[in-house]
Amino acid sequence: MSNIEVTITVNGTKHRLMVGPKERLLDTLRERLHLTGTKEGCGVGECGACTVILDGEAVHSCLILTAQADGSEVITVEGLEKEGQLHPLQEAFIKHHAVQCGFCTPGMLMSAKALIDKNPNPTREEIKTAIEGNLCRCTGYEQIIEAIESATRALESR
Amino acid sequence: MFSTVNKPAERVDAYEKVTGRAKYGADLQFAGMLYGKVLRAKHPSARIKSINVEKARAIPGVWAVMTAQDVFCNEIGVIIQDQQVLAKERIYYIGDGVAMVAAESLEIAAKALEAIEVEYEEIEGIFDPIVSKESDPIHPERASNEVVHHKLRKGNVDEGFAGSDVIIEREYETQFVEHSYIEPEAVVAVPHENGSLVTIYGSVQNVFATRDAVARCLKADLSKVRVVQNHIGGSFGGKDEVVSAMACRAALLALKTDRPVKMVNTREESILESYKRHPYKMKYKVGATKDGKLMAMEIEAIADGGAYACQTPFVTWRSVVQATGPYEVPNVKTDTYGYYTNNVYTGAMRGYGSPQVIFANESLMDEMAQELGITPLEIRLKNILKNGSMTASGQKLDRHEVSLAEVMKKAAEAIGYEEKYREYSKPQRGDKRRGIGMAISFRGCSLGAEAVDGAGTVLSIQKDGSVYLYSGLAENGQGLKTAFCQIAAEELGIEMKHITFLEANTLISPDSGSTVASRSTLVGGNSVMRAAENAKRALSRFLAEEFGLPSSDLVFKENWIYTPDGKKLISFAEAANKAFWAGVQLSHVGWYVAPSIHWDEEEGRGNPYFTYVYGCQIAEVEVDMGTGEVTVLNMAAAHDVGRAINPEMLKGQIYGGVMMGLGYGIMEEVETDEGYIANTNFDEYIIPTSKDMPNIIPIIVENPDPDGPFGAKSIGEPTLELGAAAIANAIAQATGRRIRSLPLNLERVLLGHPLRKGRGKK
Amino acid sequence: MIDYEFFKAPSLKEALEFLGSHEGVKAIAGGTDLLVDIRKENARAKGFKYLLDISGLKELKFIEERNDCVAIGALSTHTMLVESPVINKHFPLLASAAKTIGSTQIRNRGTVGGNINNASPAADLLPPLIALKAHVKLRTLNGERKLPLDEFLAGPYRTNRQSDEIMTEVCVPLLGEGYFTNFQKIGRRKAMNIARLNLAVVLGIKDDTVFDPRIVPGAATAYPIRFGKTEEAISGKRIGDIDPAEIGERASEEMISATGVRWSTPYKRIALASLVKRALETIFREAKANE
Incomplete structure (x- = not known):
């Protein structure tokens, strides 16, 4: 099986890599780029723990081959904080106790970011839809939704 | 009334978790690390006629292939040691491990598993606890398939029913349920690190239970096995025995290869192997008077214990105690049973025998x-x-x-x-x-009355007034670190930001049993208070002497220490510094043991x-x-x-x-x-x-x-x-x-x- | 373990050339079904040597209104359907169906062509597209053919696509005056559901009389088909004379005559009847309100 050369930009940094035909974007991020914030919970696109933003849209990094993502731009949870300044979503997640075990948190944050990048004033229902593919077994979702609502208000008042 | 407790303090682990910095078991890397994988059974009930691992061993990049015969002690368990680390001769359920490998990559490990040849002879299994009751024992060393029988007796149910105007009898049934922690089980075993025979890092709910299992499996002293908890991606009772088994396997592979070995379950492996919440079949008979007063209840609950005893003996005990619900019933006769079957084994899951009843x-x-x-x-x-x-x-x-x-x-x-x-x-x-x-x-x-109910915390004040604490109980995502820091901050009268909570580590934390039974805040929290009280007492005595005070009954609040009559004496940080240089003991253990209780298993009360x-x-x-x-x-x-x-x-x-x-x-x-x-x-x-x-x-x-x-x-x-x-x-x-x-x-x-x-x- | 070579198609032409010159090629677009099948080593995903990535073919990613139809590029995502003003205007049932597929992440990645070509009995886009009499266009190096979707489907997880063909677009004819549509779905929870049952109904009403009814349940038969007998039972009838509950029963009978009695039949018999009844009631209500 021959390897494929790809160029992907992750959190603003361009990487040129030779990847195998079976390597998933999730593997590339975690194993090669050591960005272990993106988690694997199911491997079949059901839990959302591996959610990243690919060219502006929330996607499962477990269901994308890195070879498919050649030329793409990827944002992971590690790309949220800018120069030591937490993203308003991160601040809101802390403040609203939207985190318990934390394993779903990175994916949850990416789904939330993809939503508010497109739709700065989402309704509660739109927030629920944006995170419907991010399973959380600890929080019952309520404080996550509250955090996202509050982050949109914080962004608006900026 | 309070300055830190009873308040919505931010979680102490939230920053690491929202930035992706928090490291979970699967995120860990060690130099020379190998990947471990387990070959699982093909049938839920079978005899292993032969295992041939030669082809797997010959694959380049495979460092070890092990079977049950390579395990020093193959039976583990918190209550009854009947759980196989790897199946030896007999497959008891579909999640049993048959062989395992350590290889340089996951892909090589997967190829090695495919190359292992196992010959099975299927044996008719038992999949219903009621059938199991009447069947020959699944585990040959046991007299019957009954894991446990608990009873509870109060008054006389015959009289109670005789005095009832309305009697109804009903049967209820519940299902197998998966914990569904979003993080699948993951551990890394590192051999010969800092004086330990083996160190286990990973998503471990109960560090001491896992330590006990690994030490037993390796026939090593408890003090030679270190289990360190990482951030854990949910547990809900679920990362106990199944993770202990994984830790045993990783430890065996690590010692065999002399290299760190990481084991991470896929979700499929996790659901196949991990224990579930018990399905119950329950018969209830209840009698009441016309005006609605309960007179008698007779209850029989049968739990499917699956292949191994696991927590069945205690899960069914909680059921027997709580089966009537929160009602005054003068006459009660309750019996709960657990039976072995060839289903997936069942154990602790949030609720622990209560959701069913x-x-x-x-x-x-x-x-x-x-x-x-x-x-x-x-x-x-x-x-x-x-x-x-x-x-x-x-x-x-x-x-x-x-x-x-x-x-x-x-x-x-x-x-x-x-x-x-x-x-x-x-x-x-x-x-x-x-x-x-x-x-x-x-x-x-x-x-x-399941077990001794004690917990300990070590609280250490540094010479700048900052504090770290470590406890024998562990964060499972529920917020234990934060709650314990709040309790310590309240008691020491300092801000929470000066307190650091260290991960549970069996070689430094006092053995406090398991983080289960919703006991941490209650029992562990008390141990934090005691540790803080001990530290305060030592500091107060020192300060009273230092300042020539008549009483050492000092008040700690808002980062300051006050005299009993409210005079500002010295900041906490300064006091800590003075005390340190005066040779005052600043590290203290708090130990709490729960008030005494008793249970008469014979009489059922x-x-x-x-x-x-x-x-x-x-x-x-x-x-x-x-x-x-x-x-x-x-x-x-x-x-x-x-x-x-x-x-x-x-x-x-x-x-x-x-x-x-x-x-x-x-x-x-x-x-x-x-x-x-x-x-x-x-x-x-x-x-x-x-x-x-x-x-x-x-x-x-x-x-x-x-x-x-x-x-x-x-x-x-x-x-x-x-x-x-x-x-x-x-x-x-x-x-x-x-x-x-x-x-x-x-x-x-x-x-x-x-x-x-x-x-x-x- | 499934092994393969990967080839990323830079253009449709090169994709077709690759298909024309290689044996054992599997095309991947969004990958939301295929990569799961590969992981599970599902028989459906076995026996191929090359994985041809067509996900980058921008020319197949469009939704456009033409004279007599709406053309949906095969690589349009479910999210595009949900958000498209054209789809929402002409075929709201298609947007409704797309909304129920997977999660946001799946809808961002999964494609219309993928949903059709995977041909799952429970695919959410198949009933509405069949009910809308959609055609699919299949391209080879040498030419193009167009065939009705219901003829393209050949069975559960089976289609009549030839190994050198790529589906380029789906053409959905515009509905004339007087048409109403409805989509129903039952899942085991409120999101991320594989349909326990779904249903698309398209029909015309003129002078209180039903014409051109199309009733297509999904996850009810081996693969989605029109329920001709049920359609006949309402065609040409005045809506006041139609008992939606009875038509529901009829649809259930038609299902059982196609599938026989299966383990799920006791449930689906009642539930499908409910869905059909509900869809008809909703449409009749809308028709009344439109008068």
């Missing part, structure tokens, strides 16, 4: 109310435990506030129960029908727990009569927690527990067919999503307990145990049909009975 006893109360022509609220109010009541086990409740009436009243008011109950009792037309249902419980806090919590949840549902779809609209959840150490974290427990209860009630079920498991990933084993959320109304009730730190008791499990029962009662009101088996999924709600696909063999 609560589903039964709370359904039963509604059924009895209907027989008597009174409302569900009336039958409960007539019979609930109150201050001074005697429980079914004969314990007098006189040490704490028995707040059932209060939690019921608050939940009912918050959701508008009585009005809605009346409204939904009227005939409803159309496809969408509504119902409202309640469930209440009492729950013994902590381990009770006693004081099984030193205190209890009380809760009430009310569910309002809409049922689609044409499709069987259930929408849970509103849930009120009122819980007496003694004292909320952190009200926001506590609400998080309520929201999460309610949703887990909702999943248990209407959608979740591990589908087994003759021991095979059909739904091994989240595409088929479904849990609630954000769209399934009802409007949840959390209600925190605080009646401080004399034995709790600042009066605090428990919250983790009580929030989960009521939801399914409340929803079932609401569905019964909406549809006019009582369903006595869980989950109340599309088929059961529409047809009144489940449909079985008869699949799973692969």
Whole structure:
């Protein structure tokens, strides 16, 4: 099986890599780029723990081959904080106790970011839809939704 | 009144978690690390005729291939040591490991597994605990398939039934449920690190239980095995025995290869192998007088223990204590049993033997109310435990506030129960029908008479006044680190930001048993208080001498230390510095052991727990009569927690527990067919999503307990145990049909009975 | 273990050339079904040597209104359907169906062509597209053919696509005056559901009389088909004379005559009847309101 050369930009940094035909974007991020914030919970696109933003849209990094993502731009949870300044979503997640075990948190944050990048004033229902593919077994979702609502208000008042 | 506790302090681990910096088991890397993988059984019940690993060993990049004969001690278990690290001769269930490999990559490891040749001889299995009762023992070394039988006896049920005007008998059944922590199990075993034979890092719920298992498996001293907990991606009771087995395997491979070995389960492996919540088959007989007073209850509950004993002996004990529900019943006869089968084994899961019996006893109360022509609220109010009541086990409740009436009243008011109950009792037309249902419980806090109930914390003040603490209990995501830091900050009168909580580590933390039974805040929190008190006492004595004070009864608050008459004496940081240079001991251990309790297993009575919590949840549902779809609209959840150490974290427990209860009630079920498991990933084993959320109304009730730190008791499990029962009662009101088996999924709600696909063999 | 070579197609032409010159090629677009099948080593995903990535073919990612139809590029995502003003205007049932597929992440990645070509009995787009009499266009190096979707489907997880063909677009004819549509779905929870049952109904009403009814349940039969007998039962009838509950029963009978009695039949018999009844009632209500 021959390897494929790809160029992907992750959190603003361009990487040129030779990847195998079976390597998933999730593997590339975690194993090669050591960005272990993106988690694997199911491997079949059901839990959302591996959610990243690919060219502006929330996607499962477990269901994308890195070879498919050649030329793409990827944002992971590690790309949220800018120069030591937490993203308003991160601040809101802390403040609203939207985190318990934390394993779903990175994916949850990416789904939330993809939503508010497109739709700065989402309704509660739109927030629920944006995170419907991010399973959380600890929080019952309520404080996550509250955090996202509050982050949109914080962004608006900026 | 308080400066740090009883306040919504931010979680101490939140920053690491929202930035992706928090390292979980699968995120760890060590130089020279190998990847371990396990070959699992093909059949749920079989004899292994032969295993040939030669081809696997010959694959380049494979460093070790091991089978049961390479294991020093192959049987582990917290209560009964009957769980195989790797199957030796006999396969007891579909998740048994047969062989394992360590290789340079996951891909090579997978190829090696494919190259292992195993010859099986299938043996007819037993997949029903009732069949198991009458069958030859599955485990040849045991006399029968009975894992355990607990009884509880009070009064004389024959007389009680004779004095009853109405007697009903009902049977209820519950299902296998998967914990569904989003992080699959993961450990790394590192050989010969810093004086230890082996160090285990990873997603371990109970570091001491895992340490004990690894040491036993390796035939090593406990002090030679170090288990260090990492951030853990959820557990809910689930990362105990299954992770211990994984840790044993990784340790064996690491010692064999002399290299670190990482093992991470895929979701499929996790669901196949990990233990589940017990399915119960329950028979209830209850008698009451015409005016609704309960006279007698006779209960038999049979738990499917699956292949290994695991926690079955204690899970069924909690059931026997709580099976009547929170009611005064003068005559009780309860028997709970656990039987071995060749199903996936069953163990601890949030609730621990309570969700099953609560589903039964709370359904039963509604059924009895209907027989008597009174409302569900009336039958409960007539019979609930109150201050001074005697429980079914004969314990007098006189040490704490028995707040059932209060939690019921608050939940009912918050959701508008009585009005809605009346409204939904009227005939409803159309496809969408509504119902409202309640469930209440009492729950013994902590381990009770299961085991010794002690916990320790070490608190060390540094010479700059900062503090670190470590405890024998462990963060599972619930917020233990934060709660413990709050308690320490409150007691030391300093800000939380000066306190660091270190991960649980068996070679430094005092062995405090397991982080289970909703005991951490109560038992562990008390140990934190004691550690802080000890530290304060030492500092106070030193300062009294230093400043020539008549009393060492100093006041610690707002980072300062005051004289008893309120004079500002010295800052905490400065005091710490002075004390350090004066040679004062600044590291202190706090040890707490729970008040004594007793249980007479022969007689089936006693004081099984030193205190209890009380809760009430009310569910309002809409049922689609044409499709069987259930929408849970509103849930009120009122819980007496003694004292909320952190009200926001506590609400998080309520929201999460309610949703887990909702999943248990209407959608979740591990589908087994003759021991095979059909739904091994989240595409088929479904849990609630954000769209399934009802409007949840959390209600925190605080009646401080004399034995709790600042009066605090428990919250983790009580929030989960009521939801399914409340929803079932609401569905019964909406549809006019009582369903006595869980989950109340599309088929059961529409047809009144489940449909079985008869699949799973692969 | 499934092994393969990966080839990323830079253009449709090169994709077709690759298909024309290689044996054992599997095309991957969004990958939301295929990569799961590969992981599970599902028989459906076995026996191929090359994985041809067509996900980058921008020319197949469009939704456009033409004279007599709406053309949906095969690589349009479910999210595009949900958000498209054209789809929402002409075929709201298609947007409704797309909304129920997977999760946001799946809808961002999964494609219309993928949903059709995977041909799952429970695919959410198949019933509405069949009910809308959609055609699919299949391209080879040498030419193009167009065939009705219901002829393209050959069975559960089976289609009549030839090994050298790529589906380029789906053409959905515009509905004339007087048409109404409805989509129904039952899942085991409120999101991320594989349909326990779904249903698309398209029909015309003129002078209170039903014409051109199309009733297509999904997850009811081996693969979605029109329920001709049920359609006949309402065709040409005045809506006041139609008992939606009875038509529901009829649809259930038609299902059972196609599938026989299976383990799930006791449930689906009642539930499908409910869905059909509900869809007809909704449409009749809308028709009344439109008068």
